[in-house]
Amino acid sequence: MTGSEAILKGLEVEGVEVVFGYPGGAVLPLYDAIYDSNLRHVLVRHEQGAAHAADGYARVTGRVGVCIATSGPGATNLVTGIANAYMDSIPVVAITGQVPTTAIGNDAFQEINITGITLPITKHSYLIKQAEEIPHVIREAFYIASTGRKGPVLIDLPKDVQVEAFDLDERDFTRPVKLRGYKPTVKGHALQIKKAATLIEGAKKPVIYAGGGVIASGASKELIELAELIGAPVTTTLMGIGAFPINHLLSLGMVGMHGTKYANYAICDADLILAVGVRFDDRVATDPSQFAKDAKVIHIDIDPAEIGKVIIPDVPIVGDAKNILRALIDRLIDSRFDYSEWFNVVRGWKEAYPLRYNPEDGLKPQYIIEKINELAPDAIITTEVGQNQMWAAQYFKYSEPRTFITSGGLGTMGYGLPAAIGAKVGAPDRTVIDISGDGSFMMKCQEIATAVEGNIPIKVMILNNQYLGMVRQWQELFYDRRYSFTDIHSRTDFVKLAEAFGAVGMRVTKLKEVVPALKRAFEIDEVVVIDFRIEREENVYPMVQAGAPLDEIIEPKTVPENVFPTCEKEALEVE
Amino acid sequence: MVKHTLTVLVENKAGVAARVTGLFTRRGFNIDSINAAITDKPDISRLTIVITSEKEGGERQLEQITKQLNKLIDVIKISDITAYDSIERELVLIKVDATPEQRTEILQIVEIFRARIVDLAAGSMIIEVTGAEDKIAAILTMLADFGIKEVARTGKVAMIRGAKTL
Ligand SMILES: Cc1ncc(C[n+]2csc(CCOP(=O)(O)OP(=O)(O)O)c2C)c(N)n1
Ligand SMILES: [Mg+2]
Numbered sequence: 001m002t003g004s005e006a007i008l009k010g011l012e013v014e015g016v017e018v019v020f021g022y023p024g025g026a027v028l029p030l031y032d033a034i035y036d037s038n039l040r041h042v043l044v045r046h047e048q049g050a051a052h053a054a055d056g057y058a059r060v061t062g063r064v065g066v067c068i069a070t071s072g073p074g075a076t077n078l079v080t081g082i083a084n085a086y087m088d089s090i091p092v093v094a095i096t097g098q099v100p101t102t103a104i105g106n107d108a109f110q111e112i113n114i115t116g117i118t119l120p121i122t123k124h125s126y127l128i129k130q131a132e133e134i135p136h137v138i139r140e141a142f143y144i145a146s147t148g149r150k151g152p153v154l155i156d157l158p159k160d161v162q163v164e165a166f167d168l169d170e171r172d173f174t175r176p177v178k179l180r181g182y183k184p185t186v187k188g189h190a191l192q193i194k195k196a197a198t199l200i201e202g203a204k205k206p207v208i209y210a211g212g213g214v215i216a217s218g219a220s221k222e223l224i225e226l227a228e229l230i231g232a233p234v235t236t237t238l239m240g241i242g243a244f245p246i247n248h249l250l251s252l253g254m255v256g257m258h259g260t261k262y263a264n265y266a267i268c269d270a271d272l273i274l275a276v277g278v279r280f281d282d283r284v285a286t287d288p289s290q291f292a293k294d295a296k297v298i299h300i301d302i303d304p305a306e307i308g309k310v311i312i313p314d315v316p317i318v319g320d321a322k323n324i325l326r327a328l329i330d331r332l333i334d335s336r337f338d339y340s341e342w343f344n345v346v347r348g349w350k351e352a353y354p355l356r357y358n359p360e361d362g363l364k365p366q367y368i369i370e371k372i373n374e375l376a377p378d379a380i381i382t383t384e385v386g387q388n389q390m391w392a393a394q395y396f397k398y399s400e401p402r403t404f405i406t407s408g409g410l411g412t413m414g415y416g417l418p419a420a421i422g423a424k425v426g427a428p429d430r431t432v433i434d435i436s437g438d439g440s441f442m443m444k445c446q447e448i449a450t451a452v453e454g455n456i457p458i459k460v461m462i463l464n465n466q467y468l469g470m471v472r473q474w475q476e477l478f479y480d481r482r483y484s485f486t487d488i489h490s491r492t493d494f495v496k497l498a499e500a501f502g503a504v505g506m507r508v509t510k511l512k513e514v515v516p517a518l519k520r521a522f523e524i525d526e527v528v529v530i531d532f533r534i535e536r537e538e539n540v541y542p543m544v545q546a547g548a549p550l551d552e553i554i555e556p557k558t559v560p561e562n563v564f565p566t567c568e569k570e571a572l573e574v575e
Numbered sequence: 576m577v578k579h580t581l582t583v584l585v586e587n588k589a590g591v592a593a594r595v596t597g598l599f600t601r602r603g604f605n606i607d608s609i610n611a612a613i614t615d616k617p618d619i620s621r622l623t624i625v626i627t628s629e630k631e632g633g634e635r636q637l638e639q640i641t642k643q644l645n646k647l648i649d650v651i652k653i654s655d656i657t658a659y660d661s662i663e664r665e666l667v668l669i670k671v672d673a674t675p676e677q678r679t680e681i682l683q684i685v686e687i688f689r690a691r692i693v694d695l696a697a698g699s700m701i702i703e704v705t706g707a708e709d710k711i712a713a714i715l716t717m718l719a720d721f722g723i724k725e726v727a728r729t730g731k732v733a734m735i736r737g738a739k740t741l
Contacts, residue, residue: 116590116593119593119594124648124649127589127590144648149646180651181585181586181647181648181650181652303646304642304645304646305639305642305643305645308638309639
């Protein structure tokens with residue numbers, strides 16, 4: 001068997017059904033083997049798209065996503081995608097071609113030290129020197145990527161290894177992985193769980209603060225059970241959206257910089273924070289010294305390095321969220337809880353300070369998301385980065401985990417479109433929608449070709465404000481409205497662009513066109529791009545300034561009239 | 576300013592030292608010394624890393640790095656042995672200017688520090704000295720008057736006293 005065949009055999013044993021990739025000189029032998037195999041290969045149009053698609057696939061399915069690129073520029077094009085998966089702890093295996101072992105270190109054509117470049121953004125990486133290493137490397141790579149705190153693993157595969165013939169012992173693919181330096185803690189420490197239970201029993205104003213770790217662990221059911229058992233309100237991070245149903249009586253929606261006012265108030269006023277699978281990121285603990293300053297903190301996380309990194313918890317519990325929540329439920333099942341006083345306070349906030357926008361003056365992005373939600377409530381939503389991402393987080397009603405797919409840690413513009421492709425491949429029966437921005441769309445719009453040619457009918461909704469909107473919003477609020485290079489008002493025609501790729505393009509400029517356009521988009525089994533010309537200077541609110549405490553909330557102002565210079569207004573009306 | 580000595584057992588594989596040191600540089604720590612060599616087990620190497628935490632919150636940063644190091648797949652075990660009673664040694668080769676007239680004086684210093692002369696040439700000699708940090712610092716100061724031409728240090732190695740092992 002050759003190295004390439006062994007790679008494919010390994011992927012098969014790991015249950016991989018699809019890979020996202022792009023060929024090149026250093027992966028010719030591997031692609032030659034793929035040619036004869038049953039493995040589904042989705043050809044992207046840029047390797048970054050392959051990494052994001054693998055990441056989106058992983059987030060939707062909970063399985064390991066796989067991407068392939070050639071050496072040199074192919075490998076470096078993967079870098080942003082690998083970093084994205086790393087920051088959000090997504091299990092991805094990236095396979096890169098490399099120049100032959102004999103040429104490594106000689107600055108050979110398309111040689112790049114990709115294991116070196118990706119050192120700080122991979123959970124682990126391998127440079128394979130001999131084909132006989134392949135079985136255990138594949139096995140380890142998938143094991144490492146998908147256990148503990150999940151993350152990307154890179155396998156660098158020299159061209160000569162791909163053609164090297166060797167005697168394969170198939171059992172090598174299924175031997176248990178033995179790594180003496182890697183033993184993730186899964187079960188929570190019993191004493192810590194007991195301490196946590198005592199804190200919960202003694203609390204008067206508890207809040208559960210849940211993040212991506214709950215989704216990674218598959219612990220949503222336990223989260224709901226625990227919240228209902230003790231009657232504590234639940235807020236999620238951006239990454240935790242979907243872990244707790246938004247329509248639940250105890251749901252507070254998202255916390256943080258663009259979180260709901262009531263979630264932020266609840267955190268500020270709480271006397272106990274039960275933090276599950278979160279990392280007190282600066283978009284949530286905007287001012288760590290003020291974050292839940294009167295509260296005791298229980299911090300559950302699978303990664304010991306997260307404990308005490310930002311906030312020093314009163315009770316740390318290292319382990320898998322599902323296990324630990326279950327253990328907490330078991331401990332607390334016979335206790336009595338009455339948080340009705342606290343619940344009423346929180347409900348009062350929820351009623352007094354709902355998310356709001358003015359639907360009257362023009363085409364509002366929030367309205368579009370609400371309509372998408374009405375017409376496709378079971379959709380999987382991916383997002384780009386910027387205002388579009390925040391509106392998608394705020395206004396769609398997520399009721400299940402793995403339905404909100406967004407670049408949280410890295411904030412990668414261009415993520416949503418390839419991630420939608422990966423998501424649709426992973427969940428072909430679901431409607432998959434990329435909520436996009438006009439800036440972000442341009443970062444990866446070539447992947448529309450991937451979707452069209454691969455028959456992957458995703459729906460791209462561009463909330464087109466002709467601005468790098470989120471940056472403009474900061475310029476408006478903190479830089480005296482000096483819109484330095486954020487006005488991307490242009491002649492680029494997204495409808496024609498979509499059509500050029502063979503997708504269906506539509507443009508919506510008026511409120512009343514929204515629903516018919518969406519209906520049509522969801523009816524047809526094709527790739528659709530809708531260019532929604534939204535109010536240009538609509539802002540994302542509520543907002544907490546970076547570094548400010550969570551209860552210093554900037555509220556919506558009504559957008560002043562005539563904010564558009566006349567020429568731009570005309571341009572909009574011409575449409 | 577607090578000096579820390581970390582001993583790290585790692586898989587003896589290519590690139591492991593880069594993984595380890597990368598974690599320090601990323602968080603703005605400078606490595607004072609690092610020693611890496613194979614152990615009695617051919618597949619395990621031992622690193623001894625000395626760093627100084629000077630920044631505010633340095634201790635917490637270091638704890639963070641230790642945890643991050645532990646997460647590296649190729650790191651088997653890591654201990655901050657600063658607080659332990661331990662034997663710490665470094666070996667240093669020092670090439671000094673030495674005219675025939677200065678030799679006796681240098682020899683006296685060498686004896687006091689229980690160092691050794693390992694090479695002798697017309698105008699210079701190489702001194703080998705082993706010891707803990709303060710001893711090395713002291714002999715370097717003493718020899719500075721003669722003119723030090725070159726210094727090569729192994730970096731510190733360390734081991735906890737008593738029966739306890741890593
Ligand atoms: C690759 C990348 N470059 C730059 C940024 C900085 N950035 C964050 S949001 C944003 C504006 C995004 O514009 P658009 O996609 O139109 O979204 P909007 O905020 O207008 O909804 C920019 C430039 C980023 N997050 N990612
Ligand atoms: Mg925009």
